[in-house]
Amino acid sequence: MPASESDKALVKRIRSGEGEAWQACIDQFEGRLLAFARSRLNDQSSAEDIVQETFMGFLKALPNYDDSTPLESFLFSIASHKLIDAMRRIGRRPTVPLLLQDSAGGVRREPSGGGRAASSMMRSHEKSFAESAVVEACLADLISDFKQSGAWERLQCVELIFVLGWANKDVARRLGTTEQAVANHKFFVVSKLKESAKKARLQNVNLDGMGLE
Known part of the structure; x- marks a missing residue:
């Protein structure tokens, strides 16, 4: 956005x-x-x-x-x-x-039952933000590295797969390379993203919908 x-x-x-x-x-x-x-x-x-x-x-x-x-x-x-x-x-x-501050500055416990607590939804939102931030930061670092090292094919694969959402075969056709080469580039980037998520202590990061699985 x-x-x-x-x-x-x-x-x-x-x-x-x-x-x-x-x-x-x-x-x-x-x-x-x-x-x-x-x-x-x-x-x-x-x-x-x-x-x-x-x-x-x-x-x-x-x-x-x-x-x-x-x-x-x-x-x-x-x-x-x-x-x-x-x-x-x-x-x-x-x-x-498990103990959270209330609006008066005191401490309260998570309510049990009866639907999802506001604090639970907040943590879910923050986790989503954390995941997005880690993915974004990792991709930015990778793109910078690819530019510095002259890895232009890998850089183009990142743009076509992760930004535009192209399939491997379409990327291979566009770049004039093999689907296996594209798959290798994709695997490299995905492994780096998962490594970054692990370092950030993020568990079960959802990479679906980004061409990452």
Whole structure:
């Protein structure tokens, strides 16, 4: 999904050095980023550090930010990278707490029975975001590596299979190569994606619908 006009306008204002625009960006995304980081790390202080590092990373990457990329996706992609580094330092699998804060700042337990709790749906949404961010970040790194190494056929396969959703045989016909060669390129990329998901401690990542299975 392309970036919205409001995203583009906000980024333009931030680039111009408008302090109010930067604060608006923080106000809009800080809560969601914090919830995302906290659900993975189960530690408020560490989650706050991740969010701060995410915003700082965004400022550093701003000169190279593609305005067509949704701002939310870009920020969550940065956060995902920061989380991967943090989890490597921790050396353990993060867990989601059974005790959650209520709107009054107290602590409550997950309700049992009677349908799916809001917190459960939130975690599902965050897991989906985490998966998307890891896949997006991994593909971006792979594409950069392919360009640097001159692996143009593999790069073209990535674009045709994972972006446009072409079948192997159609890609082979377009590139003038064999279906086996295309399958090898696809297997390489899929293995890298699964490796990234494993490093990010994401279990049972759903790669269906992206030409990845």
